[in-house]
Amino acid sequence: MDTHKHGWPPCCKDATLLAEKRLQEKLSFRERFGLGLHLLYCKYCRRFMKQGRIIAAATEQLLQHDESLTLDAQVKAEWELIISQKIDL
Numbered sequence: 001m002d003t004h005k006h007g008w009p010p011c012c013k014d015a016t017l018l019a020e021k022r023l024q025e026k027l028s029f030r031e032r033f034g035l036g037l038h039l040l041y042c043k044y045c046r047r048f049m050k051q052g053r054i055i056a057a058a059t060e061q062l063l064q065h066d067e068s069l070t071l072d073a074q075v076k077a078e079w080e081l082i083i084s085q086k087i088d089l
């Protein structure tokens, strides 16, 4: 494993960025591996990632149900609940 590149394994900031990037695009093996390694020893980012997954799932659900650009009331309520929980933290 070459480790000459700066910022690997990723710090919390990098891990957070990778977690968000992961929602938008596919990560490289190096990025996924670095993120996974970071999560092994960082409980804060594990907690963040858990929330990230919830948000990602909710986004996916929202997009799938949102072809007509009108929000299903239940989906909207769930979405607002998730967002409020995240903000509360």
Ligand SMILES: [Zn+2]
Binding pocket: 011, 012, 013, 015, 038, 042, 043, 044, 045
């Ligand atoms: Zn971390």
